[in-house]
Amino acid sequence: MLDHLDDLHADLDAWLRIPSISADPAYAPEVARSAAWLAEALRRTGFPVVEIWPTPGAPAVFAEWPSAEADAPIALVYGHHDVQPVDPPELWVHPPFEPTRVDGPDGPELHARGAIDDKGNVAFHLLGMRAHLAATGRDTPAVTVKLLIEGEEESGSPHFAALLEQHKDRLACDVVVVSDTGMAAPDVPSAVTAMRGLADAEITLRGPAVDLHSGSFGGAVPNPLHALAELLAALHDDQGRVTLPGFYDKVRPLSDRERELMSRVPFDEQAWLAGPAASRATYGEAGFSTLERTGARPTAEVNGMWGGYTGPGHKTIVPAEAHAKLSFRLVADQRPEDVGPQLRAWVEANVPAGIEAEVHTPPGGVAPCASDLDSPAMGALLRAIGQAFDTEPGDVLFTREGGSGPEADLVEHLGAPLLFLGAGLPTDRIHSPNERVLLPMLYRGAEAAAHLWRELGAMRLR
Amino acid sequence: MLDHLDDLHADLDAWLRIPSISADPAYAPEVARSAAWLAEALRRTGFPVVEIWPTPGAPAVFAEWPSAEADAPIALVYGHHDVQPVDPPELWVHPPFEPTRVDGPDGPELHARGAIDDKGNVAFHLLGMRAHLAATGRDTPAVTVKLLIEGEEESGSPHFAALLEQHKDRLACDVVVVSDTGMAAPDVPSAVTAMRGLADAEITLRGPAVDLHSGSFGGAVPNPLHALAELLAALHDDQGRVTLPGFYDKVRPLSDRERELMSRVPFDEQAWLAGPAASRATYGEAGFSTLERTGARPTAEVNGMWGGYTGPGHKTIVPAEAHAKLSFRLVADQRPEDVGPQLRAWVEANVPAGIEAEVHTPPGGVAPCASDLDSPAMGALLRAIGQAFDTEPGDVLFTREGGSGPEADLVEHLGAPLLFLGAGLPTDRIHSPNERVLLPMLYRGAEAAAHLWRELGAMRLR
Ligand SMILES: [Zn+2]
Ligand SMILES: [Zn+2]
Secondary structure, eight states, rough: OOOOOOHHHHHHHHHHOOOTTEEEEEEEHHHHHHHHHHHHHHHHHTSSSSEEEOOSSOOEEEEEEOSHHHHEEEEEEEEEOOOOOOSSSOOOOOOOOSSSEEEEEEEEEESSTTTTHHHHHHHHHHHHHHHHHHHHTTTSSSSEEEEEEEGGGGGTTTTTHHHEEEEETTTSSSSSEESEEEEEEEEEOEEEEEEEEEOOOOOOOSSSSEEEHHHHHHHTSSSHHHEEEEEEHHHBBBTTTSSSTTTTTOOOOOOOOHHHHHHTTOOOHHHHHHTTTSSOOOOTTTTOHHHHEEEEEEEEEEEEEEEEEOOOOOEEEOOEEEEEEEEEOOOOTTTTHHHHHHHHHEEEEEEEOOEEEEEEESSSOOOOOOOOOOSHHHHHHHHHHHHHHOOOEEEEEEEEEOOOHHHHHHHHHHOOOOEEEBOTTTOTTTTTTOEEHHHHHHHHHHHHHHHHHHHHHHHOOO | OOOHHHHHHHHHHHTSSOOBBBBBBGGGHHHHHHHHHHHHHHHHHHHHHEEEEEESSSSSEEEEEEEESSTEEEEEEEOOOOOOOOOOOGGOOOOSSSSSSETTEEEEESTTTTTTOOOOOOOHHHHHHHHHHHHHHHHSSSSSSEEESOOGGGGTTHHHHHHHHHHHTTTSSSSEESSSBSSSTTOOOOOEEEEEEEEEEEEEEEEEOEEEEEHHHTTTTTHHHHHHHHHHTTTTTSSSOHHHHHHTTTOOOOOHHHHHHHHSSSHHHHHHTTTTTTSSSSSTTTTTHHHHHHTTTTTEEEEEEEEOSSSSOOOOEEEEEEEEEEEHHHHHHHHHHHHHHHHHHHHHHSSSOOEEEEOOOOOOBOEEEETTTHHHHHHHHHHHHHTTSSSOOGGGGEEEEEEEHHHHHHHHHHHOOOOEEEOTTTTTTTTSOOOEEEEEHHHHHHHHHHHHHHHHHHOOOO
């Protein structure tokens, strides 16, 4: 079905040469150049409306190709054109911004920073739109297609919510198609159905007014480091469950059907442990599989901990303070704003006599999101992916993303349901050296997009 | 009994003006000047043998005044002529190296760094020796008195053991009199009977090979910070006892008599908490008082802890490593070299699956030491202190020091029992700004020394 593969290759090669690292202010001109390049490519593809939207940070790109049918549904594609830093550069086999083609066991790969996250995922939509028009013989797509490709996702999307609010009317849509994820394996058509949310917290415990000499005071006054260890040890029970009262109250339980569907996702735990995880054992909430633990269950994680003397040698003190940074991954229908009060109450109740506790939870956080497995739009997505992989919609598996992005902002500000269509693979080394994309996955992504616009065009979602 | 009080005042004034801070290499010439000053003062007092003993660090001062009786016991006085740094200088009411006399509620005080720790404690021996000779009408003391005043105590006495070994023959003695401690209160004659020992350790826990993204991996792989918190929380049981198997095996239990004697030491717990401890509550091993906890019971203390992300903001990682520095205060007859194997075995047994543990215990440590309450030398000390305070030997209370110094080295290298005779008070602010000495306590110390030489001289300890 696909023509114009050479165009895709040429486009990606040019775009991936632009080091659009949003986290490093020194690369701000490159991020702007990346936005300009994408705008030009969208115009070349035929989008009649293409605009660069500035923000107080990096610019986003907006494009729109209206359907000729006035009542056609509107789909908004979300992606990002900024990329992760490349540290450490010495671990890259090929220079990160010189895209290099490598023949791998599953087909040709393209190695570069951003190859899949997220330039590859955005680029397949250009090819997909051409394929859609060619296959349907139309001049305009069967749905009005909008794209919003931001430039700060890898920096936490600090201005994204404001951008959505500012352009709410232009962005109005019936469905959001998030293209920043992937599938379970090269030969396994699958659709992401949920992303976890996030709430951060910092705990400070204070004991003596100053660091005390442990010879004179040790064993007779409370040590904040001991108190912190006891507190954090008590954050999980012996079943690996988070002990904050109320933490699980709003968690949508996994239905038997969802668990059955998740269990069909091929997952080689030993290979996973040996891969980027490089861990010696699995661990987690009793009664759940690793995929369920990372995708469908909330967690509490200590991200950092410090206090007392941490230099060379030894200093025999009872320190004045102890600190920990925590993050909580949330699942539907937990709310990030509930975590602060839950944690604060629990710390107050569990801190020993003589220790003063302070719990800081930054405002915001990220809400979890989940797709309705039985919605008409989800049906269209499954049919589109099935066709792209030459299989039945019922063979398309459901997966869940453990991480958190600005997707919840899209739901909140635009009020439209989410679909996820991405061409990444768990083995693509995103955010790591030697990021790659499997080119046949991009072709599948483009085909699925082409089918999706046709499938959605046959519906009336309003 | 005392003449020559003006000499003591003049001597202290001159000596305390020398900033002999051993921890700061910039002050090395001052530490040398302090040694030279002390040697000259000892010669002036009449000691026929006075030598400065160099070390790879700061010099020590050795002096000897042989008794005319060939079979008289030999007493070795231990002290130090270096002082603590003065940070923060802005908290000093009077400049730390301009000794200033202040009239306090308990009598005249002298404020200066080193006023009691340890120049005051050493200086009273000069006066004590003169008083001893004057009171007994002798030309030579009733015991052979040796002094070893080191210059690196506040820097951990790194060369002290080697110095003892090198001069073993010159230092031979029947009893060591440590003058680097104090008494319970101005009106409370007391003798220190024990010092705690020390063993240091560092624990490193390793989980994933690199810091992992908590969105993708959180809740499914073991987090070394969680494992460290669980480990350190389990280091004490709910009675505040250290849980290392075998840790208490060699602890000499407190006898009812010792507990009764300790309970007679006046101790205002609320004042103690409000003082340098500045703590909000006491804490510790169930069944023991605060004085017992700090003086007579071993402890495990976490001195530092770190791992993961500790910078500003948040980084949602499962960190690769977690670290803790620990120190153990030991009491007779525990041995510092036992702690490493005990800790290592316990960590191995308690670390969860998927976490690798490394326990580092530096060689050495400090052995605890304790005096025999019923030895003849202790009897002499109690009588001497009793006479200095115009009271009965049975009214002299026993106290214990929570900290650790080079005293155990003296026992080990010289094979002589320890007595403690010091004129400090818990309120003297040693190691802190505004260190002071209560001058009447120095006079009592000198009197006690004078009596002690006479009392010991009446014995034949060999
Ligand atoms: Zn991305
Ligand atoms: Zn001292």
